[in-house]
Amino acid sequence: xxxxxxxxxxxxxxxxxxxxxxxxxxxxxxxxxxxxxxxxxxxxxxxxxxxxxxxxxxxxxxxxxxxxxxxxxxxxxxxxxxxxxxxxxxxxxxxxxxxxxxxxxxxxxxxxxxxxxxxxxxxxxxxxxxxxxxxxxxxxxxxxxxxxxxxxxxxxxxxxxxxxxxxxxxxxxxxxxxxxxxxxxxxxxxxxxxxxxxxxxxxxxxxxxxxxxxxxxxxxxxxxxxxxxxx
Numbered sequence: 001x002x003x004x005x006x007x008x009x010x011x012x013x014x015x016x017x018x019x020x021x022x023x024x025x026x027x028x029x030x031x032x033x034x035x036x037x038x039x040x041x042x043x044x045x046x047x048x049x050x051x052x053x054x055x056x057x058x059x060x061x062x063x064x065x066x067x068x069x070x071x072x073x074x075x076x077x078x079x080x081x082x083x084x085x086x087x088x089x090x091x092x093x094x095x096x097x098x099x100x101x102x103x104x105x106x107x108x109x110x111x112x113x114x115x116x117x118x119x120x121x122x123x124x125x126x127x128x129x130x131x132x133x134x135x136x137x138x139x140x141x142x143x144x145x146x147x148x149x150x151x152x153x154x155x156x157x158x159x160x161x162x163x164x165x166x167x168x169x170x171x172x173x174x175x176x177x178x179x180x181x182x183x184x185x186x187x188x189x190x191x192x193x194x195x196x197x198x199x200x201x202x203x204x205x206x207x208x209x210x211x212x213x214x215x216x217x218x219x220x221x222x223x224x225x226x227x228x229x230x231x
Contacts, residue, residue, distance in 0.1 A: 007032025037112030
């Protein structure tokens with residue numbers, strides 16, 4: 001039941017929100033996308049047609065005087081009627097509401113086709129763009145809060161390597177092999193440091209015979225090649 005009642009609305013959302021809201025609901029997402037696409041395309045087409053009928057009535061009233069004046073002249077009347085069709089159609093199509101309805105019809109048809117042909121549950125593009133803007137804004141605020149990009153501080157203690165950085169290394173884990181100055185290390189410990197380098201990583205040499213999977217060639221200045229979002 002959730003597929004038919006809530007699914008057509010939830011499927012419009014980006015994937016992360018869709019899964020979060022529908023986690024406890026047993027929703028067939030491709031089927032929900034099919035229903036949603038049919039409703040979206042059908043409603044957009046219906047509104048386009050109804051608005052066009054009303055627009056034509058108002059256009060006839062607007063051009064009524066011209067047509068009355070041309071009534072005595074068959075050639076002039078033919079030109080007036082010929083102009084009325086394409087002129088009013090173009091005027092109608094390029095209205096903001098009409099353009100929005102045309103877009104919704106095309107998007108709904110495309111989502112319907114994707115659900116039928118490939119069983120893909122596509123959401124609505126404007127909602128994805130809004131989510132992209134929100135995530136981008138959050139990333140910019142996070143980067144600014146961390147401060148400017150600066151050179152890493154690298155110190156040695158015996159055969160261990162201590163790296164203090166202004167940014168977290170989210171891709172470094174126990175499976176990552178880190179190469180520095182021709183030697184190979186693995187992550188031993190992560191702890192908090194002092195600003196402006198609050199992320200500290202302790203590396204130790206890899207054990208003999210360890211299989212190298214993910215290899216990272218580390219440089220203390222590698223962060224400086226990044227451009228802070230929003231700058």
